[in-house]
Amino acid sequence: MRDIKGVLLDMDGVLVDSEDMGKRAFLAAIKDYGVIAKMEDFHDFIGGGAEPVIRGVMEKNGGVFVPEVITRAYDIYEEYAQKELQAFAATNKVIKTLYEKGYKLGVCSSGNRRRVNINIKYGKIDTQFFSAIISGEDVARKKPYPDIYLKGAKSLGLDPSACVAVEDAINGIKAAHAAGMKSIAVTTSFSERELKEHNPEYIINDIAEVLNIL
Numbered sequence: 743m744r745d746i747k748g749v750l751l752d753m754d755g756v757l758v759d760s761e762d763m764g765k766r767a768f769l770a771a772i773k774d775y776g777v778i779a780k781m782e783d784f785h786d787f788i789g790g791g792a793e794p795v796i797r798g799v800m801e802k803n804g805g806v807f808v809p810e811v812i813t814r815a816y817d818i819y820e821e822y823a824q825k826e827l828q829a830f831a832a833t834n835k836v837i838k839t840l841y842e843k844g845y846k847l848g849v850c851s852s853g854n855r856r857r858v859n860i861n862i863k864y865g866k867i868d869t870q871f872f873s874a875i876i877s878g879e880d881v882a883r884k885k886p887y888p889d890i891y892l893k894g895a896k897s898l899g900l901d902p903s904a905c906v907a908v909e910d911a912i913n914g915i916k917a918a919h920a921a922g923m924k925s926i927a928v929t930t931s932f933s934e935r936e937l938k939e940h941n942p943e944y945i946i947n948d949i950a951e952v953l954n955i956l
Contacts, residue, residue: 743924743956748905749840750894750923753851753858755910755930756949757833758865761788763822764857768796771815777805788911788931790885791852791878792816816856823864832950834868839953841871846898848874850890850907852914855879873898886913888921895921906943908952915940926952 755761765784772779777800787795796815797807841847851858855877862869869875874897881889895902907918910931918925919941927942928949937945944955 743906746845746904746906746924746956748846748848748895748898748900749908749952749956750848750850750891750898750905750918751837751908752910752914753849753861754853755788756830756908756928757837757849757867758827758829758861759930760823760827760861760865761910761931763826764819767819767822768792768799768815770818771811772796772800772803772805774814775800775805775808775811777803779803788913790913792854792857794884812854816854816860819857820860823860827861827864829865829867830949832948834866836949836952837868837871840956843956845956846900847872848876848894848898850876850894852878852884852890885911886916886920888917891918891921891923895923906956908949909942912936912940915942926955 751757765781769779779799783799783802787798792812796811800807849872858877876890876894878884881893883889891907895905902922906924906926908926909915910928915925915927925942926944927937929947934945
């Protein structure tokens with residue numbers, strides 16, 4: 743990837759090990775609103791941000807979405823994060839090494855700003871090497887639309903074709919490709935078989951393997 747000058751990283755499932763914790767928090771929140779769901783109900787909605795995920799799971803189980811459930815979900819998420827949220831073991835090493843290699847770095851997360859800040863704080867993410875941290879609240883349309891990655895490339899001062907996205911979700915891969923970027927997919931949320939169906943340029947099992955590519 744000699745033409746790549748910028749690396750845009752998703753957060754949940756890429757930098758922090760938060761996907762299952764997030765699902766448990768969302769399950770607890772929607773239960774407070776009378777909807778009983780299962781972990782596997784989230785599978786089709788991963789990577790799209792809190793509202794479409796929660797709305798999708800609630801409606802799938804016969805519930806009616808109300809905006810207040812998002813606030814409740816993030817209250818619970820933060821309670822969980824204080825006790826158990828961790829970055830992946832190689833996260834901060836990868837960030838620092840990519841920066842030292844001369845790449846411009848950014849975060850492009852479909853999560854809202856509160857979730858991004860919770861992840862940074864309790865996951866102890868070293869943010870000094872990022873030129874941009876973009877949340878789902880900063881764009882009109884969330885993944886799989888390309889908006890967040892187009893904004894990410896612009897924030898780095900780069901053409902989208904000079905950037906690569908590191909993603910764990912199918913919606914994220916779609917967003918990156920729609921923006922005109924290459925993608926590296928991590929098998930934290932979807933199987934290698936599922937990811938292959940969406941043609942990421944690389945598939946890795948751990949964030950540490952990014953350094954073998956870039």
